[in-house]
Amino acid sequence: MNKNHVLLVDGMALLFRSFYATAMSGYYMINSKGIPTNAIHGFVKHLYTAMRTYEPTHVVVCWDMGSKTFRNETFQDYKSNRSEPPEQLIPQFDLVKEVVEAMDIPNVGLKGYEADDCIGTLASQYDKEANVSILTGDQDILQVATDRTTVVLLKKGYGNYAEYNPTTYYEEKGITPDQIVDLKALMGDSSDNYPGVKGIGEKTALKLIKDYGSIEGILANLDSLTKSQKKKIKEGLDMLYLSRSLAAIYCEVPVDCHLDTAVLNMNHDKVRAKFEELEFKRIDQLMTI
Structure with missing residues (x-):
């Protein structure tokens, strides 16, 4: 049995989900610097919960890098129905990557491609030497599920997941x-x-x-x-x-994230310092979800 287990995280899916979970009630967790942190806080809770649940040996977080991708060159109206992100979310895009960096987890993304493309690319590379779990709320990524790559879809709340491999997906949908x-x-x-x-x-x-x-x-x-x-x-x-x-998810994105660079080995003091800088409350509880 392969001891390597990579958790590939769709950063945008977690961040947007976390933002809207509290923003609907007008709760943005604005700190003393005037910066909203609700999306980052929820992102961290989702990430820690998944790491405790799946106990990965390696973690990578993938991101969209801008709203335009190669698909817009093919079809101008691709995702043109999406509205601009809320102003309270915008400053959290860069800050959440700083948090991931403080956790010594690689941030991966490439302009012109979606996070899904990066995830599909890395999954196809990693599954030769590891088992892979993809954490997301976006069902599009289901197309890359294999016997070695499981898609973990977030359900309501924290720690509630629907897991799919080719067998379970076929049992539910009748297609592969x-x-x-x-x-x-x-x-x-x-x-x-x-x-x-x-x-x-x-x-x-x-x-x-x-x-x-x-x-x-x-x-x-x-x-x-x-x-x-x-x-x-x-x-x-x-x-x-x-x-x-x-x-179709494009699985040949020119991104390079060697498995060795994704080993999960957090410096908890560094992470705690970042959380304190963002003025998160109950940090100990957050870090041990």
Whole structure:
């Protein structure tokens, strides 16, 4: 059994989730310097809870680096429906990376790529010499689940997770993780703002993928589809292929984070000093979640 266990963390997913958990009630934890820290505090709680739960030997946190990626060059409207981040969250973007750095955990991100692309890239590198767990709230990353890479989706509260590998995902959805891209190509993704095939929703898309296995399988059997489905797919072919390229996580990002640099070995005094600087309360309780 491999002793190495890497926890890959979607930093943005944790940070946004933590921000909105308290911001909805107007609680931003503004310290004496006038800096909101609610998102960072929640991020730290999620991270410590996951580390205690999964006991990783290595940890890496991945980040989006700006709102534009190579997908915007392919499709200008990609994620154009996203609003600007709230002003109380903006100063926390850089500060949370300082916190991760104080924990001696690598921050990984590259302009032009999403955190998911970096996670997918590192997971494909690490799973040759380690078991990998991906901590996120974003289901897009499910497509990279393998026998060695488990996706851990955050549920409500702290320490509540839904874990997926190819077997558990198939048991729940009836398709495999590597079929997710074709599923999303058909149905689109309103969150990421690409349409898929107009008029084909999740239920129909899932049935077609189950029946024919892939986009290529569907196209090879167009005459077996209903007249309406056939018409929609033939008319939406360009957007089908475009949506598939947008849905696929790119696993060849030129990021370099050698496993040796990700060994979990925190200097607790350094971490405590950073938490005190941010004026976190009940620091001992926070660090031992």
